[in-house]
Amino acid sequence: MNIIPNPQNFENISGSFVITDDSKIFCNAEFASQAERFRDLVNESCGFLLQFTEVIEEAQIIFSHAEEGEPESYVLMIAQGVATVTSSSPVGCFYAVETLRQILHLNEKQEQPTCANCYVKDSPKFAWRGLLVDVARHFFDVDTLKQIIDLMSQVKLNKLHLHLTDDQGFRLQIDKYPLLNDVSSVRGGSEVVKDGKRYVDDTPHSGYYTKDQIREIVAYASERNVDVIPEIDLPGHFVAALAAYPELSCARQVLEVRKTWGISKDILCAGNEQSYAFVKDVLDEVAELFPSEYVHLGGDEAPKDRWCNCKLCREKMAELKINDYDELQTYMIEIFRQYLEEKGKKVICWNDGLTSSANGEIVSQVWKSYKGSNAATHTKQGRKVIVSPFFYTYFGFPYAMTPLGKTLRLNPFKGVKPANRANVLGIEGAVWTEYIDSADKLFFHLLPRLDALAELAWSSNKTGFYKRLKPRLDYYGQAGISFNRKATKYPALRIATTRKFFRRSSDVEFNKNSKN
Numbered sequence: 001m002n003i004i005p006n007p008q009n010f011e012n013i014s015g016s017f018v019i020t021d022d023s024k025i026f027c028n029a030e031f032a033s034q035a036e037r038f039r040d041l042v043n044e045s046c047g048f049l050l051q052f053t054e055v056i057e058e059a060q061i062i063f064s065h066a067e068e069g070e071p072e073s074y075v076l077m078i079a080q081g082v083a084t085v086t087s088s089s090p091v092g093c094f095y096a097v098e099t100l101r102q103i104l105h106l107n108e109k110q111e112q113p114t115c116a117n118c119y120v121k122d123s124p125k126f127a128w129r130g131l132l133v134d135v136a137r138h139f140f141d142v143d144t145l146k147q148i149i150d151l152m153s154q155v156k157l158n159k160l161h162l163h164l165t166d167d168q169g170f171r172l173q174i175d176k177y178p179l180l181n182d183v184s185s186v187r188g189g190s191e192v193v194k195d196g197k198r199y200v201d202d203t204p205h206s207g208y209y210t211k212d213q214i215r216e217i218v219a220y221a222s223e224r225n226v227d228v229i230p231e232i233d234l235p236g237h238f239v240a241a242l243a244a245y246p247e248l249s250c251a252r253q254v255l256e257v258r259k260t261w262g263i264s265k266d267i268l269c270a271g272n273e274q275s276y277a278f279v280k281d282v283l284d285e286v287a288e289l290f291p292s293e294y295v296h297l298g299g300d301e302a303p304k305d306r307w308c309n310c311k312l313c314r315e316k317m318a319e320l321k322i323n324d325y326d327e328l329q330t331y332m333i334e335i336f337r338q339y340l341e342e343k344g345k346k347v348i349c350w351n352d353g354l355t356s357s358a359n360g361e362i363v364s365q366v367w368k369s370y371k372g373s374n375a376a377t378h379t380k381q382g383r384k385v386i387v388s389p390f391f392y393t394y395f396g397f398p399y400a401m402t403p404l405g406k407t408l409r410l411n412p413f414k415g416v417k418p419a420n421r422a423n424v425l426g427i428e429g430a431v432w433t434e435y436i437d438s439a440d441k442l443f444f445h446l447l448p449r450l451d452a453l454a455e456l457a458w459s460s461n462k463t464g465f466y467k468r469l470k471p472r473l474d475y476y477g478q479a480g481i482s483f484n485r486k487a488t489k490y491p492a493l494r495i496a497t498t499r500k501f502f503r504r505s506s507d508v509e510f511n512k513n514s515k516n
């Protein structure tokens with residue numbers, strides 16, 4: 001049977017199972033919303049609303065409580081005319097329904113859902129099965145995020161990391177600092193690669209999420225067992241905020257919200273007490289808004305040129321008796337880590353923003369391994385890591401550069417000693433959106449890479465991935481969701497196409513492979 005991600009244990013049993021409009025559902029009270037969800041899926045697929053029964057012997061679909069088992073695990077037994085789901089928690093039951101959705105083809109219109117009898121015993125390989133969406137470089141509306149959450153939950157992904165702020169835009173309503181919305185969420189143009197040229201066009205781009213919209217997204221995600229993790233990237237990638245509040249930069253000069261990509265030397269001043277007060281105020285509102293256990297504080301790509309030339313930053317270094325600018329960043333992050341800890345939150349940082357003296361509680365998201373800062377060294381030091389190597393899991397790149405097969409070949413434990421493997425929380429893919437300016441292009445870059453990501457994060461055995469992927473691709477096609485129709489073919493002319501993407505047209509693959 002074709003299931004993505006591949007269940008841990010799957011056995012075929014002879015015979016088959018059919019749902020008719022006479023079939024009845026029995027569920028333990030704690031699984032009522034999962035059972036209703038299943039009933040709704042059947043209804044959408046076949047147009048009949050299954051009845052519930054309180055007599056278990058009358059039921060053909062049973063959602064039943066198990067005393068034991070990890071919360072995300074479930075057992076599904078389909079035999080002798082009955083499908084029985086058992087799990088110790090509603091999360092496991094939710095995932096069983098997602099498995100049923102796939103094996104009964106509930107995403108399709110049909111008369112009578114049917115599947116072969118089988119036994120599935122399933123649980124995730126990793127607790128952290130994440131996707132980053134960069135809504136700072138390009139803003140995507142609430143409906144697009146909801147669609148991403150739907151697609152994530154169908155393949156049992158559970159962490160949506162929103163990269164909310166960057167040099168090119170600040171995309172979250174902050175009541176205390178309204179200019180973050182009025183000024184920092186608007187830019188005058190964008191760097192594009194079009195018509196054989198790379199240039200800055202003058203089409204304004206803007207947008208931010210109101211607090212009500214965030215609450216809506218968080219609630220929608222929560223119903224689908226997806227946590228939403230906010231990222232406020234600092235001290236680098238902070239130009240959009242500095243454009244509104246220049247007093248927070250070292251040079252205090254007026255900047256514009258950045259229109260070009262890459263790395264800015266203008267970063268948040270670490271010597272100015274106002275910087276700390278400002279970020280704490282922002283974190284107050286972030287922590288209040290997002291129930292997530294984690295807040296991501298970025299920390300990546302923060303060149304220290306401005307700090308070197310800043311009187312306040314140098315005075316801060318003297319006061320702290322440190323002489324390394326990276327340690328000044330460690331100090332800054334630690335202030336905010338402690339602040340968030342008081343609110344019951346943990347911090348994640350990109351690995352290039354963490355020195356070896358950074359607090360051991362900070363989770364490292366490893367995107368770019370280098371000596372002394374990679375999954376092997378961090379896990380050895382006892383630090384928890386999320387694995388996101390850009391060469392495998394960055395989905396903003398063209399498929400010619402990062403083909404599906406490359407993503408699938410990621411070894412999340414590369415270099416990690418078996419004794420330290422428990423420190424690998426899991427895997428996160430990232431769709432950076434410098435060159436993705438529409439929802440259709442976003443889904444094109446994401447699908448079917450999302451399926452490969454789910455397979456990596458959930459399954460222990462990737463055998464038959466491409467065969468199991470076929471129904472997912474059919475579904476994307478039937479549902480009119482944009483996806484790369486050639487993704488399973490190793491891209492031809494990889495270097496030439498990658499060069500074309502970055503030099504001639506970032507639509508080179510999208511134009512060719514998103515249509516039939």
Ligand code: ACM
Nearest residue numbers: 300301350367390
């Ligand atoms: C990153 O890609 N700068 C985290």
Ligand code: ZN
Nearest residue numbers: 250269310313
């Ligand atoms: Zn400074």
